[in-house]
Amino acid sequence: GIQVEQSPPDLILQEGANSTLRCNFSDSVNNLQWFHQNPWGQLINLFYIPSGTKQNGRLSATTVATERYSLLYISSSQTTDSGVYFCAVRSSGGSYIPTFGRGTSLIVHP
Amino acid sequence: GAVVSQHPSRVICKSGTSVKIECRSLDFQATTMFWYRQFPKQSLMLMATSNEGSKATYEQGVEKDKFLINHASLTLSTLTVTSAHPEDSSFYICSARDPHSRDGNTIYFGEGSWLTVV
Numbered sequence: 001g002i003q004v005e006q007s008p009p010d011l012i013l014q015e016g017a018n019s020t021l022r023c024n025f026s027d028s029v030n031n032l033q034w035f036h037q038n039p040w041g042q043l044i045n046l047f048y049i050p051s052g053t054k055q056n057g058r059l060s061a062t063t064v065a066t067e068r069y070s071l072l073y074i075s076s077s078q079t080t081d082s083g084v085y086f087c088a089v090r091s092s093g094g095s096y097i098p099t100f101g102r103g104t105s106l107i108v109h110p
Numbered sequence: 111g112a113v114v115s116q117h118p119s120r121v122i123c124k125s126g127t128s129v130k131i132e133c134r135s136l137d138f139q140a141t142t143m144f145w146y147r148q149f150p151k152q153s154l155m156l157m158a159t160s161n162e163g164s165k166a167t168y169e170q171g172v173e174k175d176k177f178l179i180n181h182a183s184l185t186l187s188t189l190t191v192t193s194a195h196p197e198d199s200s201f202y203i204c205s206a207r208d209p210h211s212r213d214g215n216t217i218y219f220g221e222g223s224w225l226t227v228v
Contacts, residue, residue, distance in 0.1 A: 031215055033216070033217065035219070041148075041201050041203075041221070041222040041224065042222060043203060043219035043221075043222070044219075045216075045217075045218055045219070048212065086153065086154070088217070090215065096207070096215045097144065097156065097159060098217055100153045100154050101153065102152075102153045103153055105151070
C-alpha cells in the first residue's frame, strides 16, 4: 500500500516562530488531509488539499501532487498550536480508506 | 461544517465488563464510519470499517468478538469492547465519511474516547 512519511517527527518552537511540516507519499493520491490532534486527543480537520495551496489564518498548506509531497506552514506559532499534526492520504488507485503518517509532534513554548 | 460526535469522552470500567462507545454524525448521513485505536505517541491504527446495514470489515489482527461494531443507522455507529482487560485501555477514535463532500470521501473525526480498564 501507499507509504506516508512525515517530518520532522518532533519540533519545539518558541511562540511567534514559523515552521514547516512535510508529508511525503509514495504513490499518486486523490485525497490528502491535514489534521491537528490537540493535547486532549481531539482531531481537527485543518485542510482538504489533494493539490494546490490553501490558507486559513496563520496556517497554509501546499500539495505538489506530481512530486508527491505536501507542506503545512504555521506562522507566528502560538502555544495553542501544540499537539500532533497528521497527514492522511488516499491513493488514486486504491481504497478510499485514508492512510495516516506517524505525525509531527509540535510543542510551542511561551 | 460537518461534525462527528463521540460519547463518552472518558470511561473507566472494571476488568471483565463491557463498555460501549457511540459515534454520531450530526449533520450528514454517513454510510461509512471508521474506528481507530491510538496508543500513546503513536499514529492512528485502523481497527474496522463500519458500513450501515451490513457487517463491519475488521483489519487483520483485530478480534471481531472482542470489538463489536454496529452501524444500525446512517448517523450512528457503536463500538463495544467486550470483557475488557487492562490491555484494552487506549484512546479510541471514530470517523465518518461525508458522501456529499467535494470528492465524496472527506473524513471527519470524533473527539475520541479514553478507555481505562482497571
